[in-house]
Amino acid sequence: MAVIDLYNVKGQKIGTREISDEVFNIDPNYDVMWRYVDYQLSLRRAGTASTKTRGEVSGGGRKPWPQKHTGRARHGSIRSPIWRHGGVAHGPKPRDWSKKLPKKMKKLALRSALSQRFREGNLIVVDDIKLEKPSTKEMIGILKNLGLDGQKVLIVLPWKNPEYENVKLSARNLETVKVIIADNPGARREDERAIRIDGLNVYDIMNHDKLVLAWDTVVKIEEVLK
Template sequence: MPTLKVRTQIGAEAGSVELAEEVFGIEPNVPVMHQVVTAQLAARRAGTQSTKTRAEVRGGGAKPWKQKGTGRARQGSIRAPQWKGGGVALGPKPRTYAQRTPKKMIRLALRSALSDRAADGKVIVVDEWAFEVPRTREAADALRALGLDGRVLVVLGDTDRDVLAAKSFRNLPHVQVIEARELNAYDVLANDYVVFTRATLPGGDG
């Protein structure tokens, strides 16, 4: 198993932890990651776009002119698609964009994403967060002490300390805070670094 140094909030070493090989040491499956991320982004779409068909547009009940003898093309309704203000032919209707994704594929995508970040040395483990009160300045200082620049995903639990940490990090524009139970491949790939605590490390030895 790969071993990773554990750091404190101020950047000092606080021991080490073994990363689970089956979570952080597999060969990333790029096609699976792509499919899962695509499905996740598709599920975010509202799907509320809608146009009216000729049956739904107001008016147009009378035939605009008689069928023959006018020299003009025959018309049955002023709400036909070729008329201004008429219905839309084959227009979008409300729908869901959600895709069915097997749970095994979702788990494999997450392990692949974490393995990719671990291979690049961008998985960080902090012993625990030690915020006494929510303070964004201390959160920014902690990231500098850990040597993190770019986008950072901070994975937290549900303890009181984690709640204080979430409130401290949430105002930093380059930091995303997520609960460990909500960890997913897209958010891992969308950030440069992933920061765990000993308690939230997947498959860790604590």
């Protein structure tokens, strides 16, 4: 089992924890990581770009001039793609850009991304991060305590509740910080129904220099990815 330091929000080391080698300390598979990012970004594409072909552009029913004896090139329609205001040849049409990726590859990609950050020393585990009310000032203070001010940081919290939601709201105005709540869809807790509002993903992990996980998040990740 790999061992990682555990910090509090004051930046103080309060102990160490064992983390699963199967999840946080494998040899990263960069090919599968690329496939996951490609799959993820493809899902974001709207696929609504559209142009009109010569058959869809209005007008052009009449032959612009006789076929012969004018000394000009022959044309059958003013809506030909070679004419100004004509149709577009081979232009984009609405389409579905989404791709599919097997579940095993998704899990391998996540394990690879987490392991990459752990081996780089860019994975930071804190006991918990909670705020009673939204406060950007407090959020900046927490980042400074952890030595992360001015860096591109991804913070992953375990489930939706008001205190975690306040953390997310507090980081909303910080350009270099993103907070996601990696909850399970349809899960139920005592206080409310947990709703998936973000989700852990490879693109966000690799798009940020530092990864900060609450300890409960680590436990959840190991439950899902082992």
